[in-house]
Amino acid sequence: MSVITREDVAPVEDGQDDQARAMRLMRRRSRIRFFEFIIWPAAVAAIFLLPSKMLILTEIAILALFAVSLDLVLGFAGIVSLGHTAFFGIGAYTAGLFARHYFAEPVTGLLVAGVVSGILGFATSFLILRGSDLTRLMTTLGIALMLGEAANQMGWLTGGADGLSGFSLGPILGLFEFDLWGRNGYIYCLAVLFVTTMVARRIAFSPFGLALKAIKSNPTRAALVGVPARRRLVIAYTIAAVMAGFAGALLTQTTSFVSPDVLAFHRSADVLLILVIGGTGYLYGGIFGAIGFTLLKDWLSVVTPQYWMFWIGLLLVILVLVGRGRIARWIEYIPQRLTAAMGGKP
Amino acid sequence: MLTILFDGIAYGMLLFILACGLTITLGLMNFINLAHGAFAMTGGYVTVVMMNRYGIAFYWCLPAAFLVSAALGAILERTLYRQLYQASHLDQVLFSVGLVFMSVAAADYIMGGQQQLIQLPPELSGRAEFFGVGIGRYRLFTIVICAALALALQLILAKTRFGSRLRAAVDDRRAAMGLGINVSAVFALTFAFGSGLAGLGGAMGAEILGLDPNFPLKFMIYFLIVVAVGGTSTVSGPFLAALLLGIADVAGKYYVPAIGPFVIYGLMIIMLILRPAGLFARGGR
Numbered sequence: 305m306s307v308i309t310r311e312d313v314a315p316v317e318d319g320q321d322d323q324a325r326a327m328r329l330m331r332r333r334s335r336i337r338f339f340e341f342i343i344w345p346a347a348v349a350a351i352f353l354l355p356s357k358m359l360i361l362t363e364i365a366i367l368a369l370f371a372v373s374l375d376l377v378l379g380f381a382g383i384v385s386l387g388h389t390a391f392f393g394i395g396a397y398t399a400g401l402f403a404r405h406y407f408a409e410p411v412t413g414l415l416v417a418g419v420v421s422g423i424l425g426f427a428t429s430f431l432i433l434r435g436s437d438l439t440r441l442m443t444t445l446g447i448a449l450m451l452g453e454a455a456n457q458m459g460w461l462t463g464g465a466d467g468l469s470g471f472s473l474g475p476i477l478g479l480f481e482f483d484l485w486g487r488n489g490y491i492y493c494l495a496v497l498f499v500t501t502m503v504a505r506r507i508a509f510s511p512f513g514l515a516l517k518a519i520k521s522n523p524t525r526a527a528l529v530g531v532p533a534r535r536r537l538v539i540a541y542t543i544a545a546v547m548a549g550f551a552g553a554l555l556t557q558t559t560s561f562v563s564p565d566v567l568a569f570h571r572s573a574d575v576l577l578i579l580v581i582g583g584t585g586y587l588y589g590g591i592f593g594a595i596g597f598t599l600l601k602d603w604l605s606v607v608t609p610q611y612w613m614f615w616i617g618l619l620l621v622i623l624v625l626v627g628r629g630r631i632a633r634w635i636e637y638i639p640q641r642l643t644a645a646m647g648g649k650p
Numbered sequence: 651m652l653t654i655l656f657d658g659i660a661y662g663m664l665l666f667i668l669a670c671g672l673t674i675t676l677g678l679m680n681f682i683n684l685a686h687g688a689f690a691m692t693g694g695y696v697t698v699v700m701m702n703r704y705g706i707a708f709y710w711c712l713p714a715a716f717l718v719s720a721a722l723g724a725i726l727e728r729t730l731y732r733q734l735y736q737a738s739h740l741d742q743v744l745f746s747v748g749l750v751f752m753s754v755a756a757a758d759y760i761m762g763g764q765q766q767l768i769q770l771p772p773e774l775s776g777r778a779e780f781f782g783v784g785i786g787r788y789r790l791f792t793i794v795i796c797a798a799l800a801l802a803l804q805l806i807l808a809k810t811r812f813g814s815r816l817r818a819a820v821d822d823r824r825a826a827m828g829l830g831i832n833v834s835a836v837f838a839l840t841f842a843f844g845s846g847l848a849g850l851g852g853a854m855g856a857e858i859l860g861l862d863p864n865f866p867l868k869f870m871i872y873f874l875i876v877v878a879v880g881g882t883s884t885v886s887g888p889f890l891a892a893l894l895l896g897i898a899d900v901a902g903k904y905y906v907p908a909i910g911p912f913v914i915y916g917l918m919i920i921m922l923i924l925r926p927a928g929l930f931a932r933g934g935r
Contacts, residue, residue, distance in 0.1 A: 384740050431923060437739040438682060439922050442874050446915045446922075449871060453911040569867060573747045580744055614755030620748025624741045625733065 330511065343591060347494055351487065358486035364598045365493040366554045371578040371590030372501055373547030378576075379584030380513055381540045382520030383432055386441050386572050387448030390428075391545040393567035394451060395421040395552030400468045400562040401461070408474035410557045414496065417553035418546045425545020429538040445569070452567035467563035482558070489558040496554060500547055501587065507543065508587055516540055517585075570613075577616065580623055653785070654904050655897060660789035662896020663796035664858060666889050668851035668869070669876035670803065671723075671844020673888045676877050679820075679837055681731065682739050684746040686848055686873055687866030688753035693719045693849025694861040695757060698766045708771050712853050719849020724842035731841065732834070750866045757863035766861040792854055799847070804885045816840055872899075875918050 350361055374388050395417040402413045428447055432440045455462045462468055475481045480488045507513055518526040519533045527533055556562050565571070574597070582593025600619075604612035672686040693715035700706045700714060726749075734742055774788045807813040818826040819833045827833050852861070859869070875895055880888030895914065902913045 378740070384743060386743065431919060434923065438676070438878065441682065441739075441743065442871075442878055443919055443922055445871060445874075446919050450912055450915045453915070457908055570751075573751070576744060576747070611755045611759050613751045614759070617748040617751025617753075617755065620744050620751065621730070624737070624745040624748065625730070 330509070330514070337588075339588060343588070344498065347498075351491060351494075355485065355487065358490045360598060360602060362486055362490045362493050362558050364594050365490065365497045366551050366558070367575070367578060367598060368591040368594035369493075369497045369500055369554065370548055370551035371575050371582070371594050372497075372504055372587055373544040373551065373590075374575050374579055375584055375587055375590050376504060376508065376516075376540055376544040376547070378579060379586070379589065380508055380516040380520065381537055382516075383444075383537070383541070384437050384441055385432075385444040386569075386576075387444030387446070388544075388548060388575055389567055389569075389571035390444070390448040390451050391421045391425055391548035392552040392555075392571065392575075393448070393455065394424055395549030396556045396562045396566040397455060397462060397468065397552075398549070399553035399556040400471060403473050403557070404468070404471035408472065409478060410473050410476050410492065413473070413557065414550055414553045417556075418549045421549020421552070422542050422546035425549075426538065426542040429541035429545075432541065433534055433537060445572075448567060448569070448572060452564060452569075455564045455567055462562070462564070465564060467561060467565075469561045472560055473557050486558065493554050493558065496550060497591075500550060501591070504543075504547065505587055512536070512539075574616075577620055580620070654901055656785055657789060658897030658900035659893060660786075660792045660896070661858060661900050662893035663793050663800075664851055664855045665872060665876055665896050666892035667796050667799060668848055668855065669873040669892060670800075670885070670888055671841075671846075671848045672873050673877050673880065673885075674840050674844045676874075677881070679735065679841075681735060682742045682746065683731075684743060684870055684874075685749035685753065685866065686845075687869050688750055689719045689723055689845040689848040690852030690855070690869070691753060691757060691861070691863075691865040692722055693846075693852035694856045694865065695761055695766070695852075696849070697853040697856055698761070698768055698861065701768050708768070708774070712850060715853035716846040716850040719852070720842045720846030722849075723845025724838060726845075727838050727841040732838070735837075750870070753866055754863050757865075761863070763863055766856065768856050770857060788857060792858070795854065799850075800885065800889055807885060812836070812839075871915075875914070879918065879921055 347361075347365075350357070354361065370388075370392055373391075374385065377383050377385055377388065398417040398420045399413045402416050403410075407413065428443075431443045431447070456465055458464070473482060476488065476492050480492070482489050508516075515526065515531045515536050518529070518531055519536060523533055552566060555566065578593035578597045579589055580593070581596045582589030582591065601612060601616070604615050608615070668690050669686070671689070672683060675681045675683045675686070696715045696718045697708075697711040700711045701708060706714075730745075734745055737745075770788055774791055776787055807817065815826070815831050815836050818829070819831055819836050823833055852865070855861075859865075872895065876888050876892045879895070880891030898917070899914055902909075902911075906913070
């Protein structure tokens with residue numbers, strides 16, 4: 305809304321014109337890109353074309369959701385977080401405990417996990433408002449480590465190092481049973497991913513998202529044009545926490561198991577890598593990155609079962625040295641080439 | 651009680667030696683280097699290999715660990731790190747996390763995933779009684795060495811020409827270059843020295859902290875705490891922070907084993923909120 309409110313105080317004679325221009329800009333930013341027409345139909349087609357790959361597709365959908373939520377924090381709000389898995393983990397445990405003790409219907413569990421994770425996100429968002437990148441990094445990392453330790457120690461609640469098991473989930477919405485091949489599980493995850501990504505897209509390409517980007521690139525200037533930085537960051541962080549909680553809950557519900565691994569450091573690093581592979585700041589980076597990362601990891605764990613971590617690390621180093629911006633821009637590059645070839649304006 | 655305090659001090663001293671290199675890269679060069687633990691691990695493994703495979707005396711392993719880690723640090727600094735001094739923090743984090751992953755997998759590949767043990771020389775093992783307080787000989791040795799190193803560091807930084815060059819380069823890089831100080835060489839030397847110290851710490855800590863391929867990940871947060879709590883403007887800040895952390899950690903694990911880690915992480919977060927520049931930072935910055 306900040307753009308519009310700024311227009312209200314602009315001189316009257318230019319007001320109309322500026323407003324129209326702002327609207328045009330916003331519309332251009334939020335227009336549907338060509339790859340969106342490809343990715344969603346492809347994901348739906350996979351249900352029928354790749355029935356034997358349902359489990360890995362489910363994994364991709366969950367990771368994609370997790371990465372999209374981090375993109376809101378990192379790509380839009382510019383907060384470098386090393387502990388984003390805190391929300392993933394709390395969502396996973398909440399969904400597990402809810403299914404075990406209260407109610408086995410997955411969608412309810414998903415929403416509960418999102419709410420709990422959102423509350424944690426809201427509470428901890430005040431800790432990341434202050435300080436430099438390093439402070440934020442350590443605060444987020446510290447919170448994730450604390451939660452990991454808590455999950456480990458509170459064995460009576462979480463099952464400790466053995467993980468939480470011994471619960472089964474009811475049919476989705478009381479209609480669709482989780483089947484052995486994971487088909488319904490995949491459809492469920494895909495539906496959640498689609499809805500959440502659309503909501504995130506609406507948020508990210510709204511004036512709100514623009515304000516976040518303004519805060520990211522220059523907090524002082526953003527404050528000068530009247531962007532309430534603190535409130536924007538708190539809201540963005542909370543929304544991202546809810547989404548990450550959803551992702552964690554989906555993992556729990558599709559596997560019927562929660563291990564303390566959901567809170568481990570390498571998950572936070574993995575999701576960063578996913579975003580880096582896919583590119584930050586346009587949401588779909590999370591989805592492309594998740595596809596690339598999962599396929600790569602799957603392939604590597606076949607080639608070198610024990611040492612795939614080395615190659616992931618090497619990939620990170622190379623990505624940074626080559627310049628991740630250059631790699632991530634490929635998705636913009638293709639349509640530019642296309643329009644250029646057709647002689648149109650980019 | 652006093653034994654715990656003593657163990658805590660030894661642990662803290664080790665943490666200081668391990669982390670003080672990071673103080674320089676992170677605080678002075680403003681490079682978020684999460685891979686610092688990898689250099690410490692290198693030093694630890696150098697010691698293990700030299701002692702267990704070739705039977706070289708422990709005392710010779712310590713300088714060797716220092717040299718190997720320092721050489722590794724120098725090579726990496728010249729080839730990789732220096733390209734990223736001006737990069738964004740996100741890039742630095744990703745790069746160093748990548749290095750950590752590589753080092754963990756490489757150590758696993760070369761040395762195996764098990765915990766490495768070293769056999770201390772007989773005069774360093776066992777406990778001695780001083781006025782009714784049980785003191786591990788090796789811990790005493792650690793404290794003496796680390797204290798000497800800390801003192802030497804302080805002297806180097808404060809009294810030598812190199813120290814004043816380093817401080818100048820850190821305070822104002824451009825002005826220092828204008829005065830004819832070879833800032834890039836100073837940084838490279840400092841980086842190598844810090845890595846070497848980490849290697850030395852890793853070698854000495856193999857007995858106290860344990861050594862396995864997950865070392866860089868396990869202790870990353872501890873190093874970061876030392877730097878963040880201690881601030882980066884002095885040597886004494888991180889030194890005190892490391893001591894505090896060591897004592898708090900040992901005491902926490904001893905008295906309240908169930909919530910020990912919470913105490914540390916919780917204190918760190920509160921600290922960061924209240925004093926983002928470090929506990930002992932100079933005012934007005």
